[in-house]
Amino acid sequence: MDVRLRHAHQRPLQEHTPVARPYSLITGKPMNIEWSANWDDNLGGNSELLERDVILRKVQEDVKMEFERTYMFYVPRICEHCLNPSCAASCPSGAIYKREEDGIVLVDQDACRGWRQCITGCPYKKVYFNHRTGKAEKCTFCFPRIEVGIPTVCSETCVGRLRYIGLVLYDADKVLEAATEPDEKRLYQAQRECFLDPHDPVVIEEARRAGIAEDWIAGAQKSPVWRLIHDYEVALPLHPEYRTMPMVWYIPPLSPIVDEVTRSAGPATDVESHDVLFSAIDTLRIPSAYLAELFTAGDVTIVENVLKKLAAMRSYMRDINLGRDPKAEIPASVGMTEEAMYDMYRLLAIAKYDERYVIPSAHVEDAHRLEELATDCAVSEYGGGDSPFGADSGRGGPVPVAIQSRNEIAKRMSADRMGDPSDRSEGLTQ
Known part of the structure; x- marks a missing residue:
């Protein structure tokens, strides 16, 4: 061989x-x-x-x-980039830190001494140890791409277009209070209370006073993540009882129920109507209690409300797509207006690229410092090999890796045929 x-x-x-x-x-x-x-x-x-x-x-x-x-579903668990990261708290050498610019949690490869306490300390088990380099590594949220407004690789390559990226403003002074909430079932609401409304004039003024750029404020106002968490209230944190206050949120799955309802109710029943779907929430193939243990520390009511909103959206849009008059009572039954339900459908089902990813670029005043941080990337050392972010990543090459990636993406998005290895730029084949 x-x-x-x-x-x-x-x-x-x-x-x-x-x-x-x-x-x-x-x-x-x-x-x-x-x-x-x-x-x-x-x-x-x-x-x-x-x-x-x-x-x-x-x-x-x-x-x-x-x-x-038997039921089964996949939960794509990446690093949660928590507001209260336990990996950073458990690192003896202080190598793990949360960036002030964007909240991304990184491992400083120069400071890491391989104690591996972070692996034990992360309740999501998203930190691993590279035995070749003797360093801890984890998801970097593709920060070289984020800095120039490009989404992460996992988001952009998701076949189902299920991942969204956006800004969420939060009050750092409330993090400790929220993380120490004694009632586990209130942790979800406590974290939501840390988030700030980017449309509030007081918040906007305080953000400007804190030095947050105007395009970042505008990005927070258009953030799809903020809308899913606050406006529609369908996104939930993974294991809030860990008290790390994760910043990767999930929409619980509305597992298949139509076939089961058809078998029990008979073919004459309109199983897609909202009344039937609401009553069938308890018979979901994935039990609501299981989802509640994942996303709300056991509070089934919150999960069921989310599932009912998704079921209502499904029934409401079915009438529209079949040419029937939409029923205003369907969104009203879950506390939503017709306009809000259609907007939620549009965001979840047919949102365009720039609606799913709202990522302001890093500013020129941060450029030098962020360039230096590129060498701290947790996966930038492969025993002397090329970095997975590009041939010039983290090595002071003439072309910044993010620009290199952006050019490749622009070429791919505008091409009228399938890609070929010979089409790749020379900088990525060395």
Whole structure:
């Protein structure tokens, strides 16, 4: 076997993806892939892993693990870039920090001493250890791209267009109070109370006084994340009971229920009507109690209200798409206006690129300092190989990596044919 395949990431770009047997970074010997950092997202998927699912233990009396009723869904858990990051609090060397400019949590590779307390301290288990470099690494929220207004790679490549990026203004003085809220079921609301309304004249004036640029204020006002959290109230934090105050929020899944309702109610019943869908929320294939343990520290009422809004939107838009008169009572039944429900549908279903990603660019006054931070990227060292952010990333090359990426994206978005490896710029194939 060509030993160079072990360093496939250092090889020039080719037409086919290189395949090689995996080697352990600890022993250097061949190994079989049996488990990985994100595979625990599949807990509850089968009987072997069922015992390890701490959430399912709390609701196991309501869940029958019969084969025909087995449920499963994926929760794409990246680093939450928390307001109160436990990884930073547990780092003995102070290598993990939260950037003041945008709230991204990073690992300073020069300061990291490989204590690995951050791995233990992160309740989401999103910090890992690179045995080759002896450093802790984690999601960097693709900050070289964010700095020039480009979305993260995971967001832009999401086939379902499910990820949104936007600004949320918050009151830093309320973080400690919210994180120490004694009632776990109030933690969700306590974190929401930390967020500031970007349309409030008082907030706008204080933001200007704090030195926040006008385009950042405008970005916060157009933020899709703010709208999903505040205006529509359908986005929820993952495990608020951890008290880290995560800044990656989720919309609970409205799992398939139509077939189940059809079997029980009969073919003559309009199973898509909002009355039927509301009454069927309790029969969802993914139990509401399970979702509540994920997103609201066990408060089922909040989760059910979100699911009812999604079901109402589905029923309301069905009438419009079928040419029937829309029913104002459907959005009213979940406390929304017709205009708000249509706007929520547009954002969730047919929003355009610049509506899903509202990312103001970094300002020139921050350019030098942010350029220096590029060398602190948690995945910028691969034993002498190229960085995954581009050939010039973090090495003082003539072309900043974010500009390099932006040019590639612009070319791809405007092309009228599928890409080819020969189309890539020379800087990315070295």
